[in-house]
Amino acid sequence: MMNALKTNPVYQFFTSLRLTVTLLSISLVIIFFGTLAQEPMGLNIAVERYFKSFFIDAHAAEAGWFMLLKLVQVEGTPLTPEKIINPGWPVFPGGYLVGSLLLINLVVAYYHRFEWSAKKAGIYMTHVGIVTLLVGQLFTDILQEESFVHMERGDRRNYTVSFDDNELALMLPAGGSNRVVSIPEIMLKDKTNIQHPDLAGLTVETEKYWRNARPMTVSQLIDLDRDEQQALRQAKVDQVFAVIQTRITALEERLQQSPHPENRKALTTLKGRAFQQRAEAVELRSLASLLGRVGEMEMEILGLGESDKQLIFNQKNLREMLVAARTFDDQRTVGELFKSAVKGNLPQGTLDEFNAQADHFVPTLRNYREGEMGAMIQAAEKFIIRIKQRAQKFHTGTTEGRLGDYFRFVQPLAPAFDQNDRNQPVAVLKISHKGEALGTWLASCTSEFQQSISVGDQKWKLILRPKRHYLGFHLTLVNLKWEKYRGTEIPKNFQSRVIVEGSSESRPVDISMNEPLREGGQTFYQYQMNQNQLGATVQTVLQVVKNPNWRTAYIGCLIVALGLIYQFLFHLIGFARKRKKAAA
Amino acid sequence: MRPTNAMTNLPRIFCLGLLVGLGFLGCEKAEKIEVHTIPAEPSPPESWGLDSPFGPEKARFSISATNGMATVSLTVLQGDGGGLLGNVNRWRGQLGLEPLDEASLGSGVQSVNSLGSEARLIDINGTSNRTQLDTRLVGVIVSRNELTWFYKLMGTPELVEAEKAGFLKYLPDWR
Structure with a gap:
């Protein structure tokens, strides 16, 4: 029967050392690309899709490939959020498949080559220990639960x-x-x-x-529109500043060719003013005034006439940019007016109510100071179209x-x-x-x-x-300590003092960085400390690990250690006997 | 030492067991509905509205009614938090009252049975330093687990009177 098994191609395949080498090589590839993919995909998703799956999907592989291209400074297409969330077709073996095959390979090869011999018992035992560690890790991967608990002084928790x-x-x-x-x-x-x-x-x-x-509330929906208008306005203002900057640079170059101390001084002042205005929230009036001043400097330095088309305030596109920025200002104002109009006027909060308020808004505005608000009415009409579309898109329609x-x-x-x-x-x-x-x-x-x-x-x-995750006991935080190395901000010790309250007893426990609390099959590690704005330590975060399989790692290490000790002693005793014999 | 049959087969049985164990690897934890029974979470009286804690406070509620306004707050401090006498006098000071000395402290505070032998209650009336209005303050100080807990109900005397029973009833659960 053993001979028949030995000629079986599947059995031969799994006992092959080539398979071991191939699988180890594939593991290297998975680890390399899996590590790279963590940047665009985030740690958890990358680990899930590369290591905790039987196959790597096309989108995950694309993330790794994109990062490799980035590493060698070649332009690639970044992954869309949809691709990051949704797996594609399987394209390459994943961590679980390679790990499982490696384990089968190791076990079958062990089975195939095993021959009892006291001389090799230690090596066999070491192998058993390694397999125990490997299998234990895989089970840990499946069974382990990680969570956290954050507490301030006096907080009492029965969950993580x-x-x-x-x-x-x-x-x-x-x-x-x-x-x-x-x-x-x-x-x-x-x-x-x-x-x-x-x-x-x-x-x-x-x-x-x-x-x-x-x-979002109704106000926040309107604010969303305001923020978008603000961004559009800023884009226009940035364009105007870019033009101003270019023209000032041109004037500086001209002054380098034909020096003129007074004009140089005036231009430097103007440049400072432009920088200052850009750093602050820009009023359109001051921007227009700045533009006018640049135009005057151009007339002075370049010798342009008022009718000259090159003159900065004669440029049509610049005027259009300013008008556009002004329009966005009107849109924002209309948004604030609409916010006041709907406040308290949406008793049911339905979309129909909202639309009715929106439809009513422009006629109301038109009646107000008739004839003096032409631009504002236009802005309101555009605003209402936009806000109704937004409301339609984002309305929840809840009733309770x-x-x-x-x-x-x-x-x-x-x-x-x-x-x-x-x-x-x-x-x-x-x-x-x-x-x-x-x-x-x-x-x-x-x-x-x-x-x-x-x-x-x-x-x-x-x-x-x-x-x-509910605990079978309560934890109350009574004190926390954040010690730093003297003269530095480097943490030396984080320590949380908690009261563990079980059904029959309660006891104080100090949890620090290397002294976790083990309670109810869970281990509580000191994880983070948070300070308030005054620098006082106010909050502790404990990482909680529940791993029913935690003993396997210790058992595996023990078996490996025993195997190595046996092997070492076996050879040492043999060697000592030989020497003794030779001496005799 | 000659190997027995059991010793020869042991590693093979181990291998077989491992391969069976591998089958479990495919058994991912399925996401399913879980049901837990937990101790009831305390909820404050319905008239209390959640408010933002101020300074070192841990929690704050505000109460508005036709007969006035009041606030309820909880502060937890390390150790004795400045001691009973110091804190009683601090609260008295907030209502413009003279401080007590150690000898007269006993008559100024009462015990609260529901919160254990360490709990002390103070119930005072005066004029608020901040609002200059008639104000009543019901405060409870409890030392527990290396911490001191300060519960305070303060506001219009009529409203504080109406809320006092609910306040004291909620305290044992409010942690």
């Missing part, structure tokens, strides 16, 4: 918070406790029709979902809940990929009870406010928040 995951929590008070039904964000994203026995007939359906977004009453609009934001940024998902949820519609609610990770859902006598609470 996920670094990346979010949950829709529906809570129902029952006696002295709360039943918390935690729905993972992925179910909102997938727009699954969510039902559960513990939801007691409630059904949650996602109408709209944004991975990262900002809820205080969050939705306050924030009627949602602005989608680009997804955050950086490790230090966190996406703030927002969802519009349609909730029904036993088939009867209860309404639509807005849920957002940006607010810690719990909204109510009344179903008969039951009063559920609803909140979208970072996922909580």
Whole structure:
């Protein structure tokens, strides 16, 4: 049977040392490109798509390739956020596949070549230890949960918070406790029709979902338009300044050829004024005055006449730029007027109400100081078209809940990929009870406010928040310490003193950088300290690791150590015996 | 030493076990709905509106009613936070009252059974230094776990009277 197995091509393939070398080479490629891809994709997504997957998809591979091109200073096309979020077709073996094949290769080769011998027992044991470490790491990868807990003095927590995951929590008070039904964000994203026995007939359906977004009030929606107008105005102002700068440079060159101390002094003053104005918020009137002064200097230095077409204030495009900038100013003013007009006039907050207010706005403005506001009316007409389009695009359409009453609009934001940024998902949820519609609610990770859902006598609470992992005990922060090396800002020691309150006892524990707290199958490491504006240390952040497989690493190391000790002693004793024999 | 059959087969059994174990690698954790039962989270009386904490305060609420306005705040300080006498006199000073001495402190404070033997309550009336209006202050000082907790309800006397019971009821849960 063993002979038949040895001739089996699959068995031969897995016992091959060529396979080992090939897989190790592929591992190098994955690690190289996976490391490069972390810049555009962010650490978590890159690790997920390169190392924690069986295949690397085309978009992830593109990210690595783009970074390689950047490294050799070749222009490439950066990845769009859509590509970063959505995987493409599989194009290359991923970390899981290579790791699994390597492990199979190692195990089968071990099986194939194994022959019992006391001389090699230590080497075999060492191999078993390495395999244990490898398998242990893979299981750790699957089973380990990382989260954090941040506390200020006096804070008492019985939960930790996920670094990346979010949950829709529906809570129902029952006696002295709360039943918390935690729905993972992925179910909102997938727009699954969510039902559960513990939801007691409630059904949650996602109408709209944004991975990262900002809820907005009506005022904030108008401010968004204002900010856009401000950016457009600034672009025009920058263009005008660029022209001014070019003309001043031309005048300087002329003065170098034909020196004139008085004109030089006046030009230097003018240049300073231009720099100063650019640094400050520019009033169009002062910009026009600046332009006029540059024109006067041109007449003086270049000897131009008032009718000369080259003269700066005779340039049509410059005049158009100034007019455009002025138009944007009017748009902003109209925006502020509209903000006042809608304030308190949207009792239901519906889109129809908003549109009615918008339609009513221009006629009202026209009636005000009739005939004196031509430019303003034009600006208002354009503004109303824009703001109605925006409202249509961003309106949530929620009917229930205080969050939705306050924030009627949602602005989608680009997804955050950086490790230090966190996406703030927002969802519009349609909730029904036993088939009867209860309404639509807005849920957002940006607010810690719990909204109510009344179903008969039951009063559920609803909140979208970072996922909580509940502990079987409480932690209270009583003190924290941030020591620095004398005369520097370099941290020497972070230390948090917490009270661990279990069901039967409570005890104080000091957690510092190399002394974590192990409690309830979890390890609490000192992670960060935050200071307030006055420099006082006010907040500690503990990283919490739950790894049911944590013993495997110790067992693996122990087996490797025992194998090496055995092997060493075996040879040492053999060598000593030989010497003794030779001496005899 | 000659190997036995069991010793020869042991590594092979280990290999087989590992390959079976590998099968588990495909079993990624599925995202699923979880249900937890946790101790009820305390919620403040409905008349209290969440406000922004001021200075070293940990939390602040404001109360507006037809009969006046009041604020409720919680501050947590390390150790004794300046001591009972010092803090009682600080609060008295805010209402323009004369400071107490150590001997008269006992008569100026009361105990609060629901917060343990260490808790002390002060209930004073005076004129606010800031607003120059008649003001009542109900304060509770509790030493607990190497920290001192200062709970304060301050505002229009009629409103403070109406809110005092709810304030004292909420304190044991407010941490």
